[in-house]
Amino acid sequence: MSSFFHVVLVGIIIAAMGAVGWFVLPKGKSQTLLRSSLLLTLTCCYLMWAITYLAQLHPIISPRRSDLRAEY
Amino acid sequence: MSSNYPSLFRSEEMSLVQLYIPSEVAHDTISELAEMGNFQFKDLNPSLTTFQRSFTPRLRALAESSRRLRLFRTQITSLSPPLGITPLSAVPPFTTVGPRAQNAYDELEGKLKEHERRLADMNRSWEELGKRKSELEEKRWVLRETAGFFNEAEHRHTEIRTSFDDGDGTAPLLEHAAEYGTLPGETGLSGFDLEFVSGTIERSRMPTFERILWRVLRGNLYMNYSEIEEPFVDPTSGKETHKDVFIIFAHGSDLLAKIRKVAESMGGTLYNIDSSQDKRSDALREVTARLEDVDTVLYNMGQTRRVELSKIAEMLEAWTDAVRREEEIFKTLNLLSYDQGRKTLVAEGWCPTRDITAIQLGLRRAMDTAGTSVPAILSELRTHQTPPTFHRTNKFTEGFQTLIDSYGIATYQEVNPGLYAVITFPFLFAVMFGDIGHGILMFMTAAAMIFWEKPIAKGGVNENLETFFFGRYLIVLMGIFSIYTGAMYNDIFSKTLHLFQSGWEWPSNSTGLVTAESTGHVYPFGMDPLWHGADNALIFNNSYKMKMSIILGVIHMTFAICLQVPNHLHFKKYMNIYAEFIPQMIFFHSIFGYLVICIIYKWSIDWAQSATGPPGLLNMLIYMFLSPGNVDPSVQLYRGQAFVQTLLLLLALVCVPWMLALKPYLLWKEHSKIKAQGYQGLNGQENGRHSTSEPLEEEEEEVGMAVAESTDDEHPFEMGDIIVHQVIHTIEFCLGCISNTASYLRLWALSLAHAQLSEVLWSMTLDLAFESESGIVVRGLFLFVMFAMWFGGTVGILCVMEGLSAFLHALRLHWVEANGKHYMAGGYPFMPLSFATLGNEED
Numbered sequence: 001m002s003s004f005f006h007v008v009l010v011g012i013i014i015a016a017m018g019a020v021g022w023f024v025l026p027k028g029k030s031q032t033l034l035r036s037s038l039l040l041t042l043t044c045c046y047l048m049w050a051i052t053y054l055a056q057l058h059p060i061i062s063p064r065r066s067d068l069r070a071e072y
Numbered sequence: 073m074s075s076n077y078p079s080l081f082r083s084e085e086m087s088l089v090q091l092y093i094p095s096e097v098a099h100d101t102i103s104e105l106a107e108m109g110n111f112q113f114k115d116l117n118p119s120l121t122t123f124q125r126s127f128t129p130r131l132r133a134l135a136e137s138s139r140r141l142r143l144f145r146t147q148i149t150s151l152s153p154p155l156g157i158t159p160l161s162a163v164p165p166f167t168t169v170g171p172r173a174q175n176a177y178d179e180l181e182g183k184l185k186e187h188e189r190r191l192a193d194m195n196r197s198w199e200e201l202g203k204r205k206s207e208l209e210e211k212r213w214v215l216r217e218t219a220g221f222f223n224e225a226e227h228r229h230t231e232i233r234t235s236f237d238d239g240d241g242t243a244p245l246l247e248h249a250a251e252y253g254t255l256p257g258e259t260g261l262s263g264f265d266l267e268f269v270s271g272t273i274e275r276s277r278m279p280t281f282e283r284i285l286w287r288v289l290r291g292n293l294y295m296n297y298s299e300i301e302e303p304f305v306d307p308t309s310g311k312e313t314h315k316d317v318f319i320i321f322a323h324g325s326d327l328l329a330k331i332r333k334v335a336e337s338m339g340g341t342l343y344n345i346d347s348s349q350d351k352r353s354d355a356l357r358e359v360t361a362r363l364e365d366v367d368t369v370l371y372n373m374g375q376t377r378r379v380e381l382s383k384i385a386e387m388l389e390a391w392t393d394a395v396r397r398e399e400e401i402f403k404t405l406n407l408l409s410y411d412q413g414r415k416t417l418v419a420e421g422w423c424p425t426r427d428i429t430a431i432q433l434g435l436r437r438a439m440d441t442a443g444t445s446v447p448a449i450l451s452e453l454r455t456h457q458t459p460p461t462f463h464r465t466n467k468f469t470e471g472f473q474t475l476i477d478s479y480g481i482a483t484y485q486e487v488n489p490g491l492y493a494v495i496t497f498p499f500l501f502a503v504m505f506g507d508i509g510h511g512i513l514m515f516m517t518a519a520a521m522i523f524w525e526k527p528i529a530k531g532g533v534n535e536n537l538e539t540f541f542f543g544r545y546l547i548v549l550m551g552i553f554s555i556y557t558g559a560m561y562n563d564i565f566s567k568t569l570h571l572f573q574s575g576w577e578w579p580s581n582s583t584g585l586v587t588a589e590s591t592g593h594v595y596p597f598g599m600d601p602l603w604h605g606a607d608n609a610l611i612f613n614n615s616y617k618m619k620m621s622i623i624l625g626v627i628h629m630t631f632a633i634c635l636q637v638p639n640h641l642h643f644k645k646y647m648n649i650y651a652e653f654i655p656q657m658i659f660f661h662s663i664f665g666y667l668v669i670c671i672i673y674k675w676s677i678d679w680a681q682s683a684t685g686p687p688g689l690l691n692m693l694i695y696m697f698l699s700p701g702n703v704d705p706s707v708q709l710y711r712g713q714a715f716v717q718t719l720l721l722l723l724a725l726v727c728v729p730w731m732l733a734l735k736p737y738l739l740w741k742e743h744s745k746i747k748a749q750g751y752q753g754l755n756g757q758e759n760g761r762h763s764t765s766e767p768l769e770e771e772e773e774e775v776g777m778a779v780a781e782s783t784d785d786e787h788p789f790e791m792g793d794i795i796v797h798q799v800i801h802t803i804e805f806c807l808g809c810i811s812n813t814a815s816y817l818r819l820w821a822l823s824l825a826h827a828q829l830s831e832v833l834w835s836m837t838l839d840l841a842f843e844s845e846s847g848i849v850v851r852g853l854f855l856f857v858m859f860a861m862w863f864g865g866t867v868g869i870l871c872v873m874e875g876l877s878a879f880l881h882a883l884r885l886h887w888v889e890a891n892g893k894h895y896m897a898g899g900y901p902f903m904p905l906s907f908a909t910l911g912n913e914e915d
Contacts, residue, residue, distance in 0.1 A: 004676045032079035033469065033491065040495035045556060048503070049597070051623055052560050054675040055616040056575060056594050060686050063576055063606035066585040 004057070007050050014046045078464040080473070080491040082642070083482055084424040086459035086902070089431075091419040093408070093448040097439055098417045100169045101448045102401045102905070104438035109906030111431065112460060113421040116409040125406040133181060134399045140184045141392050144384050147191065151378065157385045166394040171443045177398060180391060187384055194377045201370050206304050207341070208363045210272045210315065214343045215356045217298045217317040218270050222349065268347070269331045270319040273340035275299065278316050281338050285320065288330055294321040397907055404905055420453070422460055422902065428452070459484050462902035471546040472497065479887045480897025485642060487635050489895055493886055496628065498549035499557075500885055503624065504822035504878035505550070506557030507830060509565035510871050515551025518544045550879075560598045561823070565866065566830040568604040576602040613827075617820040619671050625816025625889070626664045629809075632893035633657060639894065651735040656805060659727035662720040664813050667693055670709060684708060696721060731802045736794050743789050812889045818881050826878070830870050837862035 021038045025031060078084060089111075093101050105111045122128060148155050167176045273281055278297065285293060296319050303312040318340075320331050335342055346352055408417040423431055432450055439447040461482050465473045469490070475497065476482070476490040502511070521528060521544040533541045540547065562568050575595050576588035588602055595601070599616075603609045633656055640648040670689055679686045687707035695702070696717045703714040841858035844851055891897070 027077070029077045029079075030466075031077060032081050033494065036081075036491055037495050040492060040499075044495060044499040044553075047624065047627065048557060048560050048620075051620045052598055052616070053594065053596070054672060055619065056600055057675055058678040058680070059575075059590075059612070060679055061608060061612060062590065063588045063600075063603050063612075064585060064608050065578075065606045067605075068578060068583060068586050 004054075007053060011046060011050070014042050018042050078424075078426060080463055080465070080469055080488055082485045082488060083461040083463050083899070084426065084902075085485070086422045086462060087425045087428060088453040088455045088457065088459065089421060089423055089428065090451050090453055091421075091435070091448050092451075093417045093419060094444070094446045095410075095415045095417055096444050097442040097446065097448060098405060098408075099173065099401060100442040101435060101438040102404050103169045103397065104434045104441070105431070106397070106400060106404070106905045106907045108427075108430065108434050109904050109908055110427045111421050111423045112902055112904045113404050113407050113419060115407045116418065116420055117407070122406075126410055127402045127406045131399065131402045131406070134395055134402065137181055137184050138392070138395045138399065140188050141388065141395060143188065144191070144381070144388060145392075148381050148385050148388065151381060155378070155382055155385050157388050160389040160393055163387060163390040166390045168394050168397050169438075170441045177394070180394065184391070187380070190380060191377070194373065194380065198370070198373055198377065201366055201373065202306075205363065205366045205370060206306075208359055208366060209304070210341060211343045212356065212359045212363065213300045213315075214270055214272060214317050215345060215352055215359065217300070218319050218345060219349070219352060219356075220298065221296045221319050222347070222352075267323070267325075267328055268319055268321045269328055269335065269342060270317070270345055271335055271340050271342035272300070272315045272317055273335065273338060275314040275316050277338050277340075278318075281318075281334070281340070284334055284338070285331060288334060289322060289327055292322060292327060293331070295319070296321075400905065400907065423904075424462060424464075424902075458899070460902035461486075461899035463488060463490065468545045469494065471543045474542075475546075475883065475886070476891070476895075477901070479891055480895070481899040481901050483896040483898040486896055486899070487638050487642075487894065489632075489635070489886070489891055492631075492635075494549070496890075497882055497886060498546065498553045500624070500628070500819065501550045501878050501882040502553030502557040503621075503819045504881060505554045505826060505875060506561045506823055507563045507565065507826065507870075508555050508558035508569075509563075510830070510866070510875075511551050511554030511556075511558050513551075513867065513871055514554060514875065515548060518547035518551055522548060550875075557823075561827065562599040562601055562604065563827055563830070566827065566834045568601040570601040572596050574602045575600050578602075613824065614820070617823055618817065621816045621819035622664075622813065623668050623671060624819060625813055625885075626660075626668050628816070628885070628890055629660070629812060629893060630657070630665070632890040633660065635894040639896075647735065647738050651738060652731060655727040655730040655734075659724050659731070659806065660809050662724040662727075663693075664809065666717075666720055674709060728802065728806060731805065732798060736791070736798050739794055740791055808892065812892070815889055816885065818885070822878055822881055826870070826874055829874065830866070833862060833865045833870065837865065 018039050021042075022035055025034045025038065091101070117125065145157075148157060166180075167173050282295060285295065297316050300315050300317060303314050305312055318335075322328055322331060332342060345355060405417070408419045410417055428450070435448045435450060439445070461484050463469075463473055463482070472494045473488075473490040476488065476493055482488050482490075505511070505514075521541055525544070528541060558564060559569075572595055573591070573593050575591055575593045577591055578586055578588055585607075588606075599613075603612055606612075633653065636653050636656075637649060640646065640653065667689065670692065674686065674689060677686075684706060687709050689709075692703075692707070692709065695704075700721050701714050701718045703717070837858045838855075841851070841855040844854055846854070
């Protein structure tokens with residue numbers, strides 16, 4: 001189910017979004033700004049997500065708590 | 073980037089331009105250029121002092137005018153009730169350009185002078201009258217207060233009489249005494265055979281005054297005083313003084329003269345009053361009448377003054393603006409060099425190459441306004457001087473660019489990190505500030521500032537809030553990214569969201585220490601909510617956030633190193649690519665790139681199914697240096713690890729001499745090649761400047777052109793300097809790699825601190841209220857108070873203070889860790905002459 005493959009897949013989707021955005025964004029004074037901002041935003045958000053996802057992929061420790069009530 | 077549009081990627085291409093301005097259009101041309109605001113004038117007479125410049129007398133006259141205007145302004149603003157100054161937009165424009173401008177300015181000068189004279193007259197008589205008025209007022213107080221003393225004294229006197237005449241028991245006598253006691257002459261004197269001095273003195277001096285008198289007169293006096301409740305206001309300075317009325321009885325003209333002297337020397341004012349009550353009440357009546365007269369005159373005068381000032385207030389803004397513009401124009405004209413014979417002014421300066429056409433149009437416009445047929449002529453110069461750095465920012469990018477500019481102004485045409493800071497800055501901030509709730513608060517605040525941008529900017533902002541207002545677009549992005557990272561951390565005001573199927577579940581019906589069981593899922597978006605509240609959540613979060621900071625840091629720095637490449641390509645220093653960029657990349661990635669790959673690899677392995685346990689990556693990195701070539705099989709991450717690590721270590725080692733020696737060697741080789749060809753002595757000529765307008769230069773060497781040539785600094789080839797520089801650079805880079813990577817751990821530390829702090833705040837306020845078991849009313853009240861505390865803490869501590877701290881750390885990461893890798897920051901800012909920025913400088 002969950003595997004390293006997901007991270008790659010989402011990465012490809014994000015890259016595709018970036019590529020589309022690169023060409024779709026209108027020409028004009030702020031084209032460079034918009035392009036760089038779009039790519040950086042996608043990269044940053046993807047990185048953050050991927051790291052969080054990977055960190056939980058094969059957890060070495062499991063959550064533990066001692067204050068659970070019986071009915072929970 | 074020779075695109076059609078200006079971008080933030082590199083600073084604008086600039087041109088050194090020379091303008092030949094016929095003197096009759098000079099004024100209007102400068103005005104037009106300042107209106108457009110894209111021309112930076114150079115001082116063509118650097119050797120001249122201010123006094124030697126041609127337009128200094130005119131400037132001095134203007135300074136006088138602006139002094140007058142300031143004077144008017146202070147007088148208008150100090151009026152009460154306040155008088156509104158008509159804003160600039162509501163006033164008919166003042167003719168600042170065109171053939172009639174000079175006349176208009178001369179007229180204005182005359183008008184201002186006239187106004188000043190009239191005002192000064194009025195103020196003088198106002199002052200005099202004010203002084204008179206306060207004198208009269210003082211006298212009135214003296215009369216009133218002394219009346220009290222006299223009455224008291226008289227009363228006592230009659231009492232004494234009564235006791236004397238008690239035996240007679242005759243009422244008429246008593247009445248008689250009471251009647252005649254107030255009469256002037258014999259009765260008055262018989263009542264008080266003491267003479268007296270009366271007057272006023274400042275309250276603070278009263279004790280000293282009393283003591284001195286006591287000493288001087290050896291106690292032979294009877295002194296009485298009372299405080300005047302109302303303060304006296306000085307008509308000119310508006311200072312309030314409190315005064316006391318005193319009356320001193322003493323005997324003998326010598327003593328009285330002494331008292332007078334002492335009183336006068338202490339700054340007191342003496343008022344002659346009569347001891348008889350009739351005369352005193354006459355005097356009081358007279359004083360009151362005169363006071364009324366003075367008041368009427370003062371009132372009328374105040375009205376006239378007000379009318380005069382309101383007339384000025386109507387035009388004040390227009391005049392101030394006009395004078396300011398004129399001053400700026402003449403200051404600029406002073407920078408130009410003047411050709412007496414041809415009656416032309418020569419200006420030289422920088423402007424964006426892109427704007428030259430616009431400037432040429434502007435010159436034609438200026439010619440039209442001036443009403444002549446000879447426009448100023450623009451010619452572009454070729455120069456080797458470094459042009460100023462000019463980034464065209466808008467209201468969105470200006471905040472980000474300021475962050476970078478405060479580190480250093482970019483070298484001309486260098487890659488500008490400000491373009492990337494637009495996203496990376498809010499992102500790194502958000503990594504430290506991740507919380508959906510706090511992010512929303514931040515976003516809303518900034519969004520409100522953007523939504524009401526115009527009214528806020530118009531109304532003027534409080535000085536402390538101005539910074540926040542200036543960075544509103546920055547804050548809005550910081551808020552948005554904080555919401556995203558908050559979703560990743562699954563934190564909303566220290567609570568959690570449970571949106572998807574969790575990867576864990578608590579075993580049912582078990583108490584005590586429970587360990588969650590895996591459901592086989594991975595929480596798809598962000599941190600699994602089951603970790604929230606778990607005893608070992610911190611251990612998991614620490615490991616996750618620490619690794620994340622390293623990964624983000626390495627990627628951010630790699631990006632920064634890569635930004636060198638466009639610089640090297642643009643400045644045609646291809647040598648730097650293989651002498652600096654490539655070894656730097658190899659060095660950095662053979663250590664930290666490898667670490668990142670190991671982190672990701674370790675995550676991708678299911679250690680439950682693995683034969684060996686999960687290795688500690690930190691130890692792995694340390695032993696990679698301490699015992700290269702040996703990896704303990706029990707903590708091995710993958711097969712062949714020892715070989716790979718040795719290889720990487722060797723690669724890193726090779727890079728050090730590569731960075732250290734290659735560049736100096738290549739430079740030396742290049743230099744000796746030139747030397748061998750016999751060009752050494754002609755170095756200067758080789759780099760010499762070839763002006764496009766060379767024939768002109770020959771004609772008028774003294775005019776302007778020479779200046780473009782003069783700032784010519786030739787660095788002789790110094791092998792020692794180059795080597796030292798390269799050694800420093802290499803050491804800085806190698807050590808920097810380690811310390812800078814460690815520096816990114818602040819992302820972990822701050823985000824952890826933020827999360828912990830918001831959790832503590834919650835448990836110390838709202839949690840207490842939720843868990844309290846008192847009655848509903850008490851609980852409600854308790855909840856209300858606790859909510860207020862919680863909200864105050866959230867905004868004050870978590871959003872503002874933590875926000876500021878995260879901001880500073882993000883700024884440091886950009887300035888030191890990222891900019892240090894590629895940003896030369898050796899430029900100087902482009903400061904065009906512009907009327908638009910005039911007002912801001914003044915305030």
